[in-house]
Amino acid sequence: MLKTPLKYTLIFLGAAIIVVGTYVFSKIANRPAQAPIAQTFFVDADYTPAQANAEAWLSALYNNHQVPSVSAAIAAHGKLVWSGAIGYADINQKILADNHSLYRIGSISKSLTAVVAIRMSEKNLFHIDSPFNRYVSGFPPEHTYTIKQLLAHQAGIRHYNGSLSDSFNTTEYSTTKDATNIVKNDPLLFAPGTGFRYTTYGYTLLSLAMESAYAAPFEKIMTNEIISQLNLSDTYINKANAQPKQNLTQPYLFIHDTFFEAPEENVSHKYAGGGYLSTPTDLVKFGSALLDNKFITPESRKLLWTPVPLTNGTMNPEHYALGFRVGQDTAGTFVHHGGTTNGGYSFLLIYPESGIVVAFASNFTSTGPSFDRLQEAKKLVGIFRH
Numbered sequence: 001m002l003k004t005p006l007k008y009t010l011i012f013l014g015a016a017i018i019v020v021g022t023y024v025f026s027k028i029a030n031r032p033a034q035a036p037i038a039q040t041f042f043v044d045a046d047y048t049p050a051q052a053n054a055e056a057w058l059s060a061l062y063n064n065h066q067v068p069s070v071s072a073a074i075a076a077h078g079k080l081v082w083s084g085a086i087g088y089a090d091i092n093q094k095i096l097a098d099n100h101s102l103y104r105i106g107s108i109s110k111s112l113t114a115v116v117a118i119r120m121s122e123k124n125l126f127h128i129d130s131p132f133n134r135y136v137s138g139f140p141p142e143h144t145y146t147i148k149q150l151l152a153h154q155a156g157i158r159h160y161n162g163s164l165s166d167s168f169n170t171t172e173y174s175t176t177k178d179a180t181n182i183v184k185n186d187p188l189l190f191a192p193g194t195g196f197r198y199t200t201y202g203y204t205l206l207s208l209a210m211e212s213a214y215a216a217p218f219e220k221i222m223t224n225e226i227i228s229q230l231n232l233s234d235t236y237i238n239k240a241n242a243q244p245k246q247n248l249t250q251p252y253l254f255i256h257d258t259f260f261e262a263p264e265e266n267v268s269h270k271y272a273g274g275g276y277l278s279t280p281t282d283l284v285k286f287g288s289a290l291l292d293n294k295f296i297t298p299e300s301r302k303l304l305w306t307p308v309p310l311t312n313g314t315m316n317p318e319h320y321a322l323g324f325r326v327g328q329d330t331a332g333t334f335v336h337h338g339g340t341t342n343g344g345y346s347f348l349l350i351y352p353e354s355g356i357v358v359a360f361a362s363n364f365t366s367t368g369p370s371f372d373r374l375q376e377a378k379k380l381v382g383i384f385r386h
Contacts, residue, residue, distance in 0.1 A: 027261040035062060036087060036096060038058035038086040039098070040054070041084060044080070051082065054380065055086075057383060058085070061371065062087050067362045067370075069249065071280050073281045073358070074384050076355055080281065085098055090250040091252070104277060105339045105341075105346045107341070109275055109339070111286075113273070114151055114304065116210070120213060128147040129146055132209055150206040151323060152196075153196055154197075155188070156189045156197065157183055157201050158199060160201075168342065170266050172268055176207050176211055179204050180208050195310065198320070202273070203274075232285065233282070234278060234282045235277065235286075237277075238267050240266045251363050254370075262365070280346075281359075283346075283348050283357075284357040305326055331354065334349060344364075345363075356384070360373075360380070
């Protein structure tokens with residue numbers, strides 16, 4: 001017969017296993033066996049012949065890859081020409097995604113932030129070649145990097161270190177300054193300008209300098225300088241317990257062939273580098289605005305989209321410019337940025353010479369390999385290129 005302490009221990013462990021198992025089971029989501037139909041929400045009359053192929057592209061993404069939903073949009077020469085979606089904003093609730101479904105766009109937030117920093121520079125509020133410590137005091141003396149080096153990931157600031165607090169933050173940082181304390185006293189990975197390390201925390205530091213120069217909180221700066229200016233009506237900072245609920249997609253993690261609802265996360269530690277919600281329609285509106293010489297000057301655009309070499313003259317390994325990566329193919333130069341975050345997988349692609357902008361987003365993250373976003377974006381460009 002079991003002794004009483006051991007008996008109660010086993011009862012407790014059994015109950016704990018049941019509770020954990022029940023919770024995990026409640027978070028599982030299974031895509032319906034029958035695939036949904038791809039939908040077009042807008043198509044410009046001049047591009048109607050491309051609609052069927054665009055819907056076929058959506059269906060292929062949904063059927064060939066484990067995604068809950070994909071929403072996409074494309075603009076040409078400054079105007080939206082098509083938007084569509086397939087799949088579920090919420091699998092268990094059977095809510096279909098549409099062109100107003102809000103997705104976690106992850107690191108595309110860096111592109112938004114970088115453009116605002118450039119606009120501040122145009123207004124002489126901010127000088128990107130100035131040292132960070134011109135705007136922010138109280139950091140260790142080795143933090144001599146410039147604003148441009150923060151924008152280009154050459155400041156030596158670390159990225160996530162693999163800890164749960166980095167990957168699934170639950171702490172509410174009430175100010176940007178509080179959030180920068182995460183890395184404030186960490187040693188630099190290299191002397192500023194001598195190396196490249198992609199880092200979301202570098203953009204948190206950048207946003208603190210922006211606040212100092214603008215004399216306003218980061219959220220207000222972004223609202224004033226980009227969201228209101230471009231009427232990005234479906235773009236929001238992802239504040240815990242404050243984000244819009246009506247069109248918010250349910251984020252998922254895809255683990256070992258199973259969808260799980262992503263755990264709650266607080267992104268107050270990375271608003272500037274990975275903390276925004278948006279739609280592909282808003283993202284192509286943003287991308288198109290960068291091409292019209294009204295929102296930013298041609299000189300600013302060139303600065304924004306010119307890859308930054310290291311101090312020894314070699315090019316950084318990702319051909320990273322300021323908030324964008326730069327590439328080249330047979331269609332010309334293109335700039336792009338992806339976003340991968342807990343429950344979000346997104347992409348923005350711009351061909352400046354042809355005036356084409358593509359964006360798409362999905363409400364999942366996979367622990368294994370997923371589809372190649374750049375190649376899929378190029379397929380969509382090919383469908384609509386005249």
